[in-house]
Amino acid sequence: MDFKELLLKRESTRNYIDKKVEREKIIECIEAGRVAPSACNAQPWKFIIVDEDSKVKELSKCIYDPVIGMNKFALQAPAFIIAVREKRNLTSKIGEIVKKKDFTSLDMGMAIENICLYATYIGLGTCIIGWFKEKGIRKILNIPKDKEVDLIISIGYSGDEKPRKKVRKNINDIMGVNEY
Ligand SMILES: Cc1cc2nc3c(=O)[nH]c(=O)nc-3n(C[C@H](O)[C@H](O)[C@H](O)COP(=O)(O)O)c2cc1C
Numbered sequence: 001m002d003f004k005e006l007l008l009k010r011e012s013t014r015n016y017i018d019k020k021v022e023r024e025k026i027i028e029c030i031e032a033g034r035v036a037p038s039a040c041n042a043q044p045w046k047f048i049i050v051d052e053d054s055k056v057k058e059l060s061k062c063i064y065d066p067v068i069g070m071n072k073f074a075l076q077a078p079a080f081i082i083a084v085r086e087k088r089n090l091t092s093k094i095g096e097i098v099k100k101k102d103f104t105s106l107d108m109g110m111a112i113e114n115i116c117l118y119a120t121y122i123g124l125g126t127c128i129i130g131w132f133k134e135k136g137i138r139k140i141l142n143i144p145k146d147k148e149v150d151l152i153i154s155i156g157y158s159g160d161e162k163p164r165k166k167v168r169k170n171i172n173d174i175m176g177v178n179e180y
Contacts, residue, residue, distance in 0.1 A: 001121065009163050010117050013125025014073035016156035021079045023051055025122055026155060030081065032118030036111035039103035042092035044085060045111050048141055051079040055140060062136035063129055063152060070131050077127075077154035082141060083112055085148040108150045115153060125158030 001009065030047045038044065050059055056079060063074035074080075088096070088104050096103050116126040129152040137149050 006117060006121055008166065010120040010126075011163050011166075012127040013154070013156070013158045013160065014127055015159040016073070016076050016078055016125065016154070017159045018076075019078065019157045021051065021124060021156050023049065025119075025124065026051065026079060026081065028122065029115045029119045029124070029155070033111035033115040036107070036114045038092070038107035038110065039095055040089055040092040042088040042103070042107060044088040044092070044104045044107055046084045046086050046147075047111075047115070048082040048084060048143075049079065050082060050141070056080065058140050059137060059152075062133040062140070063131075063154075065131060065133075071129060073127070074129065074154055078156040079154075081115065081153040081155060082137065082143075082149055083108060083151045083153065084143060085150045105150070112151055112153065119153075119155055123157070124155055125160070127154045128152075129154060 026049050030049070033045070033047060034043075050056055056077070059080055059082075060074040060077060063071045063080075065071060085104060085108060088107075092103050092107075095101070112128060116128065119126045132149070132152055134149050137143070137152070138145070138147075143149065
């Protein structure tokens with residue numbers, strides 16, 4: 001697969017077949033996240049693999065929101081990666097304050113996209129999930145109170161036949177050349 005093909009193939013998978021994901025493959029994905037860039041090389045992340053059936057089930061109940069019918073697909077996801085925001089280093093912290101930029105969120109996004117792209121590359125489907133009950137997740141996984149769960153990635157073998165067409169803004173609407 002060439003890189004452009006990979007970019008187009010990566011999509012949010014919300015339909016998983018009933019097949020366990022090999023732990024080594026998930027670790028490979030996290031390895032892809034590990035080498036992502038971050039402000040001042042702070043690497044302000046920790047990724048928790050959840051692939052034990054009972055925990056996956058418990059977690060999925062904190063992700064599916066029956067009130068608004070959001071993230072029902074989580075109930076069939078075979079595994080999750082929980083992206084926990086860790087303390088950034090002093091230089092990144094100073095940079096954030098001086099430049100009034102949320103470097104940590106940007107860093108997390110970079111690592112998470114690396115993970116999703118690599119998962120696609122090795123034949124797995126992922127969905128980045130931002131809507132979940134953080135308190136419940138924290139309790140199930142013993143995540144300390146001072147740590148924030150930024151995002152969750154569901155990961156598994158996709159039940160979809162071929163990638164959907166990308167619905168995106170037109171290039172001219174998102175690009176400026178030599179001025180805004
Ligand atoms: C920060 C973030 C949070 C997201 N949260 C959810 C979510 O809670 N549930 C969901 O189904 N998709 C979620 N998504 C996936 C987006 O809906 C999806 O990436 C977007 O619609 C583009 O579609 P594609 O990923 O298939 O290309 C999230 C994506 C990002 C980047």
